[in-house]
Amino acid sequence: MSVCRPARCLFAKATATATALPKATPQRSFHSSAPRAARRRRPHYASIKAEDLKQLSELAEKEYPRYDTSEVSLLEKQYTPAQIAAIKAAEATIDPKDVYMQGSTRDDAWRLPYADDLAEVDPVTDHPEKLDASAIPGKFYFREANEVERDANMARVASETLAKLYPDGVPEGQRDPAQQQQLEDAMEAAITQAALDPRSSYTGKNQAAIDSLADPRHSILAQDLPRLENRMARQTRRLSTDEEEDPREKQLLQYMGWTKSQLKKIRTKTLVAHGVVNQTRMGKIRSMYYLTIAGNQDGLLGVGEGKSVEPEEGRKQSIMSAIRNMKPVPRYENRTTFGDLERKVGATKVQLFARPPGFGLRTQHLIFELARAAGLQDLAARTPRSRNKMNVIKATWEALTEQRLPDEIARARGKKLVDVRKVYYGGSVH
16 A cells, blocks of 8 residues: 555545535545446347348348239239228238247147148138039030040040149150059059040030039039048058057047057156055955156156056056146247246145256156156256155146146236247247
8 A cells, every 4th residue: 555645645634624625425445346336247148230130121021022013913803902901001010020030830749730821722621612504605515425426535535634644744665564554554544534424425516515514613512522631541441461459559549640650759658667456355456557657758748547467458558548648748948847836746745947958857767757758858856745656746747737827827917928038039049
């Protein structure tokens, strides 16, 4: 410390006493480090530069361009002026940059099994298009064809059918036996179809009237539905080479609407297995008890129990029950739970804690298997009371599947909840 400081302090005190100046602000402390308020703190998130925002705007304009004059003229032919005004108002209100940053295609397990913009008529769900006689130009007069005309019509219809089967033309040159057999089968099918086609049996001067005979839109009967891969068709179709199915597995596939390949992707594991005894008047009947978990590692988790005298039968019962009892598990950022959870079953209490990315699954082995089957990656857990295996598994399953989401809580309170990380980074927070 400098020797001049006592004198300087003394002079300052004397001057202040003599002049009666207002009281000065207190001097800083003797330590050399700057106070905390003066330090430059590092921001939690990096700042977004103006160039980055400009690039986002350009990408959004490229991905979602505005309607031009030609597109608006096409829309005016399909929609009324009021609908056009509503479309323009929606286009002006919605910012394409927000749609580009936040909009994404669903990839969860509960998304719809199709992606349709409803621009085409679906033959199953939509009403079939019907036409009457006014849609036929000219006179719709026709007569029954003679043998020569019938042969000519059959050749023409068979040629049209073959053209559909071979759009690039019938393969010429040397063909292997498989290609030759395929061509012969196609020609036989085309001839058979031409013989049954009404255009082969009738003829006339108006070709449009003849073509309307084979057009299903002019038929009074409903059109045949296309061949669908529904669950009943999958279960009833069976090849001679298939192995004998387990009746319980077959019933489960019908109940879930799945295929065997989907069922094989489910992860199952038996966590509890012990013997039980049932005392009857005939004596003690011993059987085996199994508790199994099942999950697709992408947001589905189930727990099932089974008991039988035969060990394999009891294990199979528990596996089928676990798959049938699978429920969705809400996951924040597809890796952890929405906040801390607590559940009590009997004397067992399970506490689950959400953790940041990279934390991992630091839990006991039972909760670890449940979290891995559900697709959780960052989780911590405690079981402060009883550690009964059955109750721990059931309590964890109930806690994961019965979470209260923040959106539901905010909606119940009449509030609007915004996840700042997802909005600010467009969902890319990993």
